[in-house]
Amino acid sequence: MNTTIMxxxxxxxxxxxxxxxxxxxxxxxxxxxxxxxxxxxxEFVTFGAxxxxxxxxxxxxxxxxxxxxxxxxxxxLDLFDARRSLRLKRVLRSLALNIVLPAAILALTYxxxxxxxxxxxxxxxxxxxxxxxxxxxxxxxxxxxxxTSVLVLLIASVGCHLxxxxxxxxxxxxxGLRGPALSNAALTxxxxxxxxxxxxxxxxxxxxxxALWLFFGFTLMGKALRATAVNRxxxxxxGIRTTLSxxxxxxxxxxxxxxxxxxxxxxxxxxxxxxxLIGLKGFIAAIIGGLVSYPLTAVAALIVGSVEAFSSFYASxxxxxxxxxxxxxxxVLRSLAxxxxxxxxx
Amino acid sequence: xxxxxPVLIFALVMAAIPFIPGVPPFWIVLLNNIGLAxxxxxxxxxxxxxxxxxxxxxxxxxxxxxxxxxxxxxxxGFSPWLTLPLSLLVSGIxxxxxxxxxxxxxxxxxxxxxxxxxxGLFYLFSKLEFLGRNDGISGIPPLSIGNFKMLDPGTIYFAxxxxxxxxALLTMNLLDSRTGRAIRALRRxxxxxxxxxxxxxxxxxxxxxxxxxxxxLSGWLYAHFQxxxxxxxxxxxxxxxxxxxxxxxxxxxxxxxxLGAGIVVVLxxxxxxxxxxxxxxxxxxxxxVFGILLVVLLQLAPTGVWPWLMAHLPIKPGxxxxxxxxxxxxxxxxxxxxxxxLQIEKARKQFGGVIAVNDVSFDVQAREIxxxxxxxxxxxxxxxxxxxxxxxxxxxxxxxxxxxxDNAPPQEVVKLGVARTFQHxxxxxxxxxxxxxxxxxxxRGSSGAVASMFRLDRADEAKLLAEAARQIxxxxxxxxxxxxxxxxxxxxxxxxxxxxxxxxxxxLLLLDEPAAGLRHMEKQRLAALLRQLRDGGMSVLLVEHDMxxxxxxxxxxxxxxxxxxxxxGTPAAIKTNPDVIKAYLGATA
Numbered sequence: 015m016n017t018t019i020m021x022x023x024x025x026x027x028x029x030x031x032x033x034x035x036x037x038x039x040x041x042x043x044x045x046x047x048x049x050x051x052x053x054x055x056x057e058f059v060t061f062g063a064x065x066x067x068x069x070x071x072x073x074x075x076x077x078x079x080x081x082x083x084x085x086x087x088x089x090x091l092d093l094f095d096a097r098r099s100l101r102l103k104r105v106l107r108s109l110a111l112n113i114v115l116p117a118a119i120l121a122l123t124y125x126x127x128x129x130x131x132x133x134x135x136x137x138x139x140x141x142x143x144x145x146x147x148x149x150x151x152x153x154x155x156x157x158x159x160x161x162t163s164v165l166v167l168l169i170a171s172v173g174c175h176l177x178x179x180x181x182x183x184x185x186x187x188x189x190g191l192r193g194p195a196l197s198n199a200a201l202t203x204x205x206x207x208x209x210x211x212x213x214x215x216x217x218x219x220x221x222x223x224x225a226l227w228l229f230f231g232f233t234l235m236g237k238a239l240r241a242t243a244v245n246r247x248x249x250x251x252x253g254i255r256t257t258l259s260x261x262x263x264x265x266x267x268x269x270x271x272x273x274x275x276x277x278x279x280x281x282x283x284x285x286x287x288x289x290x291l292i293g294l295k296g297f298i299a300a301i302i303g304g305l306v307s308y309p310l311t312a313v314a315a316l317i318v319g320s321v322e323a324f325s326s327f328y329a330s331x332x333x334x335x336x337x338x339x340x341x342x343x344x345x346v347l348r349s350l351a352x353x354x355x356x357x358x359x360x
Numbered sequence: 361x362x363x364x365x366p367v368l369i370f371a372l373v374m375a376a377i378p379f380i381p382g383v384p385p386f387w388i389v390l391l392n393n394i395g396l397a398x399x400x401x402x403x404x405x406x407x408x409x410x411x412x413x414x415x416x417x418x419x420x421x422x423x424x425x426x427x428x429x430x431x432x433x434x435x436x437g438f439s440p441w442l443t444l445p446l447s448l449l450v451s452g453i454x455x456x457x458x459x460x461x462x463x464x465x466x467x468x469x470x471x472x473x474x475x476x477x478x479x480g481l482f483y484l485f486s487k488l489e490f491l492g493r494n495d496g497i498s499g500i501p502p503l504s505i506g507n508f509k510m511l512d513p514g515t516i517y518f519a520x521x522x523x524x525x526x527x528a529l530l531t532m533n534l535l536d537s538r539t540g541r542a543i544r545a546l547r548r549x550x551x552x553x554x555x556x557x558x559x560x561x562x563x564x565x566x567x568x569x570x571x572x573x574x575x576x577l578s579g580w581l582y583a584h585f586q587x588x589x590x591x592x593x594x595x596x597x598x599x600x601x602x603x604x605x606x607x608x609x610x611x612x613x614x615x616x617x618x619l620g621a622g623i624v625v626v627l628x629x630x631x632x633x634x635x636x637x638x639x640x641x642x643x644x645x646x647x648x649v650f651g652i653l654l655v656v657l658l659q660l661a662p663t664g665v666w667p668w669l670m671a672h673l674p675i676k677p678g679x680x681x682x683x684x685x686x687x688x689x690x691x692x693x694x695x696x697x698x699x700x701x702l703q704i705e706k707a708r709k710q711f712g713g714v715i716a717v718n719d720v721s722f723d724v725q726a727r728e729i730x731x732x733x734x735x736x737x738x739x740x741x742x743x744x745x746x747x748x749x750x751x752x753x754x755x756x757x758x759x760x761x762x763x764x765x766d767n768a769p770p771q772e773v774v775k776l777g778v779a780r781t782f783q784h785x786x787x788x789x790x791x792x793x794x795x796x797x798x799x800x801x802x803x804r805g806s807s808g809a810v811a812s813m814f815r816l817d818r819a820d821e822a823k824l825l826a827e828a829a830r831q832i833x834x835x836x837x838x839x840x841x842x843x844x845x846x847x848x849x850x851x852x853x854x855x856x857x858x859x860x861x862x863x864x865x866x867x868l869l870l871l872d873e874p875a876a877g878l879r880h881m882e883k884q885r886l887a888a889l890l891r892q893l894r895d896g897g898m899s900v901l902l903v904e905h906d907m908x909x910x911x912x913x914x915x916x917x918x919x920x921x922x923x924x925x926x927x928x929g930t931p932a933a934i935k936t937n938p939d940v941i942k943a944y945l946g947a948t949a
């Protein structure tokens with residue numbers, strides 16, 4: 015192996031790793047706030063990426079309709095929950111969030127979508143759509159069972175993944191899609207060529223890590239979100255709106271997922287089911303980070319990306335096997351370092 | 361026999377179905393698929409529903425079973441019957457290797473780990489040359505008896521359903537035994553089980569391997585049913601679907617697995633054949649409906665369909681009353697010696713900068729009731745945890761009858777005859793009082809998992825249950841013996857814990873706030889019981905806040921405050937001790 019190949023592989027690994035880091039961060043975020051292990055994170059990635067790719071062709075993606083439909087369900091659930099104290103203010107607020115918002119997004123998408131729409135508008139629209147889906151997903155699937163065990167939440171999460179992935183097939187078809195690059199700028203250092211795209215990936219990842227760290231470490235809202243995860247009842251007793259915490263977490267996660275998708279869809283062709291695998295690799299990083307630490311997750315993600323790049327060069331057949339078995343030594347170390355702690359379940 | 365009767369009827373019905381004229385062959389194929397899925401789901405019932413360990417990776421174990429027989433029969437010409445034990449063995453060994461790595465993990469790491477290795481193994485199956493890569497292996501010979509080859513679905517049907525029925529019976533036998541109780545206690549955490557000698561990691565590994573072997577059996581049958589094996593049915597989505605089946609049927613119930621498999625397989629078939637008509641020719645639409653149904657089901661009926669069905673049945677299964685005359689060997693008691701039963705020397709426990717127990721020394725002699733009192737946070741429960749091995753000491757020594765136990769695991773401490781109750785009741789709420797108490801006698805039985813599965817443990821088991829029933833009678837809960845522990849009042853649950861501790865046949869009984877939640881009369885009855893135990897040769901060390909109760913009962917009192925022993929003496933001396941009064945009332949009165 016010469017140094018050039020090694021540098022190329024490393025560069026490739028770091029670009030992939032940065033994406034995994036973003037997803038890993040989102041997973042840690044959601045878990046830390048809601049205790050949900052967010053398997054459908056991968057669907058946020060594909061929905062973001064493929065909505066963007068469809069918008070770039072001038073068409074309206076089906077996801078805009080999905081957001082609308084989920085909004086309707088969320089509104090119905092809100093009304094059902096509040097059926098004993100149906101106050102106008104409450105209904106109006108729910109109406110604004112669950113009906114008006116997705117309707118506006120849908121209208122905006124229809125109004126703006128076209129073959130000549132600027133890239134920035136398409137990105138904004140995709141982000142809006144996926145953000146709304148993330149928000150409603152929490153309301154519909156997780157809010158009613160937010161108090162249950164991690165396990166029940168995990169199984170629900172798997173259910174969401176199945177449903178969303180199936181919908182992805184309906185909206186985007188079985189063919190893969192690619193989106194236009196964000197910028198055509200490029201930079202050459204020695205043998206390596208950095209595209210504007212990959213620089214954007216690095217920049218955004220670093221920005222998100224710092225932003226999340228600042229948000230959770232130093233703001234009242236961030237601390238409130240963490241408090242919700244530790245003890246929902248306690249958080250509610252001191253006046254934290256736990257539902258809001260969950261919604262914010264899902265909103266952030268879906269936006270992060272969609273951004274990751276938009277960042278990679280110009281580099282590789284994405285299929286409706288690609289997100290699952292990408293999300294799972296973010297997962298491995300998150301697990302290595304113990305589902306709590308942002309910097310550790312980011313470092314782990316870079317390692318996962320690099321291992322993937324090197325194994326695809328040396329043993330391309332076993333790339334996935336190697337990446338997914340990477341988790342086993344980590345789990346062994348964890349089980350040796352921290353033997354099971356007593357948990358009260360049910 | 362009345363528990364077996366429904367199983368027998370079910371077996372006869374299943375045996376008759378293929379002979380009913382006019383049954384479409386397609387139904388038989390569906391029933392075969394149901395049987396195959398039920399086998400895997402049954403393993404998950406034990407693993408997830410009963411043992412509390414969630415696995416998304418069971419499909420991979422089916423893969424081990426299927427590929428083992430596929431390779432051996434096609435490439436090496438083995439007979440399919442010869443590969444059956446080998447398939448089960450390979451699945452089992454894979455489970456042992458993965459289990460050693462994963463089952464020690466607590467909480468959500470296990471399901472995550474199973475997703476990861478489930479996918480890893482799927483890719484391994486689809487990349488290995490000798491497994492035929494993505495195409496898999498075809499031309500697997502059918503099962504045959506003599507010259508009779510099980511070629512069509514209607515004949516292998518019998519092999520599949522005999523497998524299901526035998527597995528169900530073995531699983532039910534296993535759950536209704538000494539080992540079964542240890543498994544059923546896993547879900548509620550490991551501390552209570554370990555305090556009575558259950559080797560929790562071993563029990564977890566056991567269910568993990570058991571579930572994998574059932575999956576391996578399903579894979580072996582699948583390979584000879586389809587006569588081919590390829591990676592697709594052993595991937596991540598199949599693993600998720602098996603868990604779905606277990607949850608739909610009722611994750612805690614053996615027959616829930618069969619019911620769940622029936623519901624899911626039939627539903628999937630209907631969705632696959634009708635959804636394309638409704639929505640146009642798209643494939644995979646059933647996954648959307650599946651996912652949504654899973655989420656809805658968790659919100660509406662998290663325990664599954666089987667328990668719901670059972671609750672609506674007019675007939676309740678009866679239960680055998682244990683024969684309390686069966687004796688259980690008693691612990692050998694050393695003749696009264698001068699040595700203390702429990703000797704604590706400068707025991708110390710630090711949590712970071714907090715000293716929870718600060719060089720505490722005291723002892724408990726034979727036939728003595730000692731009370732450990734002190735304000736909240738004085739370190740009483742921590743001292744209990746140090747004695748029973750739940751926590752390790754930072755310094756000092758603790759010995760029971762001269763054996764040092766300060767860093768011994770709980771399972772070793774209980775062997776020396778130290779039994780305990782917990783401040784926060786640790787019973788299994790969905791087990792009966794009798795079953796909960798019988799966990800206390802865990803170390804006094806010896807039958808293992810295999811013996812239980814084949815009902816070779818009955819003599820041993822009857823003695824354990826007899827002992828449990830005697831102790832329940834002794835503490836005065838004879839009327840509640842068949843009720844679920846979770847349905848009793850908190851005070852009664854504490855008494856159940858005492859009965860469980862008595863099942864150890866202990867020399868020393870550690871009671872953590874036994875009188876909390878009891879009414880006056882109940883407290884008096886408890887005090888009488890404890891005196892009777894002492895006069896029978898047992899020692900008692902108790903933590904209690906009810907001063908009237910303590911002062912009446914205890915022979916000696918040790919007072920802790922902020923982790924330090926501030927006084928020790930007879931009740932009369934303690935009542936007037938100025939340090940004690942200061943600790944409790946904040947001033948020298």
